[in-house]
Amino acid sequence: xxxxxxAGGSGTRLRPLxxxxxxxxxxxxxxxxxxYGLEDLKEAGIDxxxxxxxxxxxxxxxxxxxxxxxxxxxxxxxxxxxxKGLAHAVLISEEFMEGESFVMYLGDNILRAGVxxxxxxxxxxxxxxxxxxxxxxxxxxxxxxxxxxxxxVVGLEEKPKKPKSDLALVGVYLFKKPIFGAVKAIKPSWxxxxxxxxxxxxxxxxxxxxxxxxxxGWWKDTGKxxxxxxxxxxxxxxxxxxxxxxxxxGVEIHGRVAIGEGTVIKEGSVLKGPSxxxxxxxxxxxxxxxxxxxxxxxxxxxxxxxxxxxxIGDAKIKTRVKIVESLIGRESKIISEEKTLPRGWKLxxxxxxxLRL
Numbered sequence: 001x002x003x004x005x006x007a008g009g010s011g012t013r014l015r016p017l018x019x020x021x022x023x024x025x026x027x028x029x030x031x032x033x034x035x036y037g038l039e040d041l042k043e044a045g046i047d048x049x050x051x052x053x054x055x056x057x058x059x060x061x062x063x064x065x066x067x068x069x070x071x072x073x074x075x076x077x078x079x080x081x082x083x084k085g086l087a088h089a090v091l092i093s094e095e096f097m098e099g100e101s102f103v104m105y106l107g108d109n110i111l112r113a114g115v116x117x118x119x120x121x122x123x124x125x126x127x128x129x130x131x132x133x134x135x136x137x138x139x140x141x142x143x144x145x146x147x148x149x150x151x152x153v154v155g156l157e158e159k160p161k162k163p164k165s166d167l168a169l170v171g172v173y174l175f176k177k178p179i180f181g182a183v184k185a186i187k188p189s190w191x192x193x194x195x196x197x198x199x200x201x202x203x204x205x206x207x208x209x210x211x212x213x214x215x216x217g218w219w220k221d222t223g224k225x226x227x228x229x230x231x232x233x234x235x236x237x238x239x240x241x242x243x244x245x246x247x248x249x250g251v252e253i254h255g256r257v258a259i260g261e262g263t264v265i266k267e268g269s270v271l272k273g274p275s276x277x278x279x280x281x282x283x284x285x286x287x288x289x290x291x292x293x294x295x296x297x298x299x300x301x302x303x304x305x306x307x308x309x310x311x312i313g314d315a316k317i318k319t320r321v322k323i324v325e326s327l328i329g330r331e332s333k334i335i336s337e338e339k340t341l342p343r344g345w346k347l348x349x350x351x352x353x354x355l356r357l
Contacts, residue, residue: 009083030278037107104175132172134219248267282300293306296314330352334357
């Protein structure tokens with residue numbers, strides 16, 4: 001089997017972070033969202049992967065992933081240009097697939113359980129497509145599947161106003177060759193996109209077999225800032241502690257904390273897990289890094305209290321105000337003199353921001 005990972009889209013709901021980079025490279029627990037999907041494919045035995053690129057700085061994706069060797073895969077880049085829907089991404093990938101079965105993975109999704117179990121047995125089965133589903137509270141935001149009493153897929157609809165179920169399509173799909181005929185037969189939706197739900201429905205209507213799996217563990221679509229922070233919490237819940245840096249005397253560490261190579265935790269600082277601190281950081285003196293915080297490489301914190309946040313990296317923060325539930329872009333600088341604890345600031349700032357609080 002081959003893999004197809006979608007790394008396009010403008011990420012408008014994640015601005016200003018996506019003004020300077022693709023949403024798929026925003027880090028979760030100090031690793032780009034995109035890498036989770038690529039690693040899942042590798043774990044499932046799929047090492048030949050096509051990556052569909054959009055218009056939002058595709059060169060950044062190429063720089064991050066390269067030829068895929070860093071992840072143990074081979075990559076082929078497929079230019080989509082303007083976003084025309086998931087089914088359009090499938091259509092332009094037909095030549096790359098060379099008639100093989102494939103897994104399509106949306107590059108801004110994270111699955112705790114990966115896709116290995118979903119992939120196993122698909123090629124040998126008599127199914128032409130397989131979809132992954134999860135129960136959600138707001139199915140209007142997603143493609144929704146309708147199952148019969150036997151659990152077979154009988155209907156699909158994209159972002160319905162009146163959903164027929166609470167089963168949303170997770171951003172992972174398995175397809176065999178008939179999907180290409182289906183995507184060629186459908187027409188653009190009211191969104192002027194070729195919808196993958198329409199293509200799968202076409203398969204069902206023409207007698208092809210489509211089965212489904214309910215996701216095990218959690219799944220996150222990281223399309224909004226609150227989704228990014230929630231995914232960060234979920235990933236950090238599985239964090240294993242390590243210390244590759246230097247921890248000075250007088251530092252308190254509570255819970256599971258991961259400290260990267262070359263990082264120095266200075267006297268008087270407190271770290272509370274689960275949290276992760278990247279390479280070549282300086283934390284302290286007198287700083288507090290609270291639970292569910294990811295601090296990227298080359299970040300400097302001084303007299304700072306931060307929790308439940310993501311600092312992408314190369315940042316300098318010296319502030320006596322508390323930072324909570326924040327997304328802080330690369331090479332940002334946050335400075336303040338007045339102490340306002342316990343009041344907290346919630347920030348979403350892009351790269352190269354300079355704040356005085």
